[in-house]
Amino acid sequence: MQTEICRLLGIRYPVFQGGMAxxxxxxxxxxxxxxxxxxxxxxxxxxxxxxxxxxxxxxxxTEKPFxxxxxxxxxxxxxxADLAAREGVRVVTTGAGNPAAFMDRWRRAGCAxxxxxxxxxxxxxxxxxxxxxxxxEGCESGGHVGExxxxxxxxxxxxxxxxxxxxxxxxxxxxxxxxxxxxxxQGIQMGTRFLCAGECxxxxxxxxxxxxxxxxxxxxxxxxxxHPVRSLRTAFSRRYEEAEYxxxxxxELDVLGTGALRLAVQEGDLESGCFLSGQIAGLVKRVQPAxxxxxxxxxxxxxxxxxxxxxxx
Numbered sequence: 386m387q388t389e390i391c392r393l394l395g396i397r398y399p400v401f402q403g404g405m406a407x408x409x410x411x412x413x414x415x416x417x418x419x420x421x422x423x424x425x426x427x428x429x430x431x432x433x434x435x436x437x438x439x440x441x442x443x444x445x446x447t448e449k450p451f452x453x454x455x456x457x458x459x460x461x462x463x464x465x466a467d468l469a470a471r472e473g474v475r476v477v478t479t480g481a482g483n484p485a486a487f488m489d490r491w492r493r494a495g496c497a498x499x500x501x502x503x504x505x506x507x508x509x510x511x512x513x514x515x516x517x518x519x520x521x522e523g524c525e526s527g528g529h530v531g532e533x534x535x536x537x538x539x540x541x542x543x544x545x546x547x548x549x550x551x552x553x554x555x556x557x558x559x560x561x562x563x564x565x566x567x568x569x570x571q572g573i574q575m576g577t578r579f580l581c582a583g584e585c586x587x588x589x590x591x592x593x594x595x596x597x598x599x600x601x602x603x604x605x606x607x608x609x610x611x612h613p614v615r616s617l618r619t620a621f622s623r624r625y626e627e628a629e630y631x632x633x634x635x636x637e638l639d640v641l642g643t644g645a646l647r648l649a650v651q652e653g654d655l656e657s658g659c660f661l662s663g664q665i666a667g668l669v670k671r672v673q674p675a676x677x678x679x680x681x682x683x684x685x686x687x688x689x690x691x692x693x694x695x696x697x698x
Contacts, residue, residue, distance in 0.1 A: 386683050388571040390518060390549045394476060394497060395450050397421030398683045400562075401520070401551055402675070403576025404454020404478055405528065405661065406430065407650045408587055411442030413675065416584035418449040420676025421683075425452040425478060429646075433464035440472050450475040452499070457482030470494035478520060481529050483507075485514045499551070503531025508542045508550075518549040520574050525555030527577055527663040530605060530615050536568070543569030557665040559685020566686070575682070577663040582675040590653025591660055594619075598666035610638055617660040621645055625659075 388399045400422035402409065406429025414424030426443060428436045436453070443451050453474045455465050458481040466487040469477050477484075477491050479500045491498050497517035502508045508519050521542040523535025531538075535554040543550045552565035553574035565573050579585060580595050594617055606625045607613045616622050625641055633641075642659065649658030673681070 386687060390572045393517060394423060396423050398679055399572025400679050400682060401425060401572060401574035402579050403574050405576050406456060407647050411439035413582060413584050414451045415443040415446035416675035417679060418447045418451045420679040422679040423450060423452055423476060425454050427454045428465045429456050430459045432461050433468045436465050437468055452476030452478055454478045454480060456480055457484060469496060488514050505541050505545045508546050512546045512548050516548060518551060520551040520553050523554030525664040526553055527615050527661040530613050539565060539568040539570055555663060555665045557668040559682045559689055562682050562686035563689035577666050578669055578678060581669050581672045582678055583672055584675050587650050588653030591649055594660055595662060595666050595669055600667045602666055603662055603664050610635055617662045619660055620656050621659055
């Protein structure tokens, strides 16, 4: 299973691990990269000192390429952007904003810049800015989401740009992988599936909620303040939704949401924690090593693609 993105980045399989804030650390990223995919460290809202520790941790555990996800709404975004260039991270992915202001700096440092996009317009803008590829992420994904589904977004982005496109959102097995390739993508990104990687250090309560999830277990909040986020249905998400729809101020919503992800990831707090998850969580049924996940989804995709001839006479 080799596509252009594999040759571009020097990876064995075109499988990216999503940059999940407070979850995707150096340990998980190194394990995914060692397994032949592209592990990604998430900067999230963390300071540059934490991110630097995770980069060095990963480098002690793998000599293979890995990436760094820069969350552009973070108060530390400028510091982390400088760190990415200084460390010469092989791949920089971005989310929650337009990375154009940093892209020349990263490219000069030898970083392949691969922004997450939720629209054709943003994909075109990133191509003009010099992106190496784009991650077209549909609204089925966990965390910050757009309005367009993966099935609708990916082929339109593939038609609009000449860059390699990575499909993300609602993919957790080889069937989704094969479907993404048929839509024109050259690889996939998975987040929710890797929540149950053995190397993922989320709280046991978080992992159990993913393993018990169904197709109706997630909710999108934040649409009214322009920052929609998909997470599992919990006491926190219901409380946030109630506040949002009674017209709570931006300040009140910020106070309610601040620190909620860390409470979920580190403490498993079911009352005040925000448990990010994609709609595909119902397909995640067991804990596996990260390398096994990468190999399994690739093998399943190959089997799906080899079997397509039965539908054509």
